[in-house]
Amino acid sequence: MTNSSSQRLLTPKEIGSYAFLALILLVVLPMSMDVFRLNLVGKYLSYTFVAMSLVLCWGYGGILSLGQGIFFGLGGYCMAMFLKLEASSPENTAIQSTPGIPDFMDWNQLTALPWFWEPFNNLGLTLLAVVLVPGLFAFVIALAMFKRRVGGVYFAIITQAVAAILTILIVGSQGMTGGINGITDLRTLLGWDIRTDDAKFILYFVCVLFLFASLLLCQFILKSKLGRLLVAVRDTEERVRFSGYNVDNFKIFIFTFAAMLSAIGGALFTLQVGFMSPSFVGIVPSIEMVIFCAVGGRLSLLGAVYGALAVNFAKTTLSEAIPELWLFALGGMFIAVVSIFPNGLMGLYNTYISAPVNRFYHGAVRFINKDKPVETLSEPLSEPESESTLGAK
């Protein structure tokens, strides 16, 4: 009985939190915003996948990745390549010297499609690639690093270096990747025009659907023994090894999973925004992604979702009003999170809203039932602490 509640996928309290998020995303926002703004929210939502992935691998697993943009970008590029090929049919590109290949290839004097573009003629293969290409890449990085017991700051620096390298590679091979401009002018998905308001509206809901599926999948992982093992590895890696676990494999798994999750976000980003460029791959976007997660609360999946939404909303608002100020605001936010509220918005919520509300609620119940024996009330009091205690370190 001690631990039966943590075995359930969702506690009643969590079901409430998820329902609240669903209400906001599925009812309140679509009804109160025009399609342009809703599409912006959809763009922010595609970042929530990255923030969630960082909750798993950084918040729980203790593996700080400063290169999630790599995987977000790779997922986005895979999707963009498919859409670009569809937009580059021979009819659409009849004025090019080589019709039927993407326009930027033609400008760069390429006369045939590079071999690695071929699979992206097929939507099924593309969707597989969205998940598998970043997954495989993350697996190789993680295998090479974690088997050699490289971790902590060193690992973070390496992910950052890889993000830089990938950006240089993409920018440098303009003929094959679209270079610094990225892959632009995406039009249709299997003939369905993704630029219309209707399409943007539908894609927003597709994005929310994927978001909830991912949330539940992450929730399942964190509630399984693997979730508790991640906490154990974060705090006392040595002990886990000497409890008979091959710690390296667990780190490889969670890093690879986080990469795949980020990639799904990237693909949804491309679909909703209509282009992909190296500016979403490099060091700066990767660090911004860590800030989304940190602001929301790195130990809470829902916190990460709200964090990504809040930071991006602030970014848009501030960039529209006073563009020069945004980077200072971002830096200020990061400093505030690190020094004042290390568990992010969710930590603030737990301390200042959830706990007093609980106290008030139980106080009220006790007041109403003051003639009845008290022991029936003592049990639910212990429940809300389970999440906040994990953030003690």
Next chain:
Amino acid sequence: MSNKDFVLSVEGLTVSFDGFKAVDDLSFYVEEGEIRVIIGPNGAGKTTVLDLICGRTKSTEGSIKFRGKDLSKMTEHEIVHAGVGRKFQNPSVYEDLTVFENFELSFPRGRSVFGALGFQRDAEVLKAIEETAEMVFLQEHLGMQADLLSHGQKQWLEIGMLLIQQPSLLMLDEPVAGMSVAERKKTAELLLKITKDRSVIVIEHDMNFVADIADRVTVLHQGKVLSEGSMDHVQKDPKVIEVYLGH
């Protein structure tokens, strides 16, 4: 070689860190069901010997045979799977998790990635956890977060985490350090109880405690065996008195 009679046979074990030999051509043998205590002055290489056996440090030379398997060529988790459990000098438990969860993670099932994903808390697990908790005096504290335990309770928790793995060789690095007199007594009883079906290697400084539990004592000095035998024997050994006990 009559290695069969021994659970553990360490032969010619040497490890050198940049030329400094922390353990130097060390040989000793542990029998089935034996409690062996390793004593020695600071820097004698006691902890390093345990590190070598459990795979935390790789040896430069020599062999460590455990039931016919050469541990020096295995990784840490393979050594655990073979049946060697190790307790660290400073209690090393999962402080952010409850006592129950500490035991659960130590239960020897679902140790692969997908095994851990599909792991279920069934009756077998609950039974093992309850039995172990009772043995190490923590049955009242299963729901408590581990970093709220006292120092002595953390030591017991870590011993319990090893017991639940049913190891056939248990290595304890200063299990009673920081314990009160009453806790020491309880721990000594615990050790005598749990060694019925396994062998134990203990590193300890507390001579009364050593006299209570040891079958045989090995005295290390500068990475070498200085003396070995019963407690009486080593206490009377002039070399031991000279470097260790005399002071």
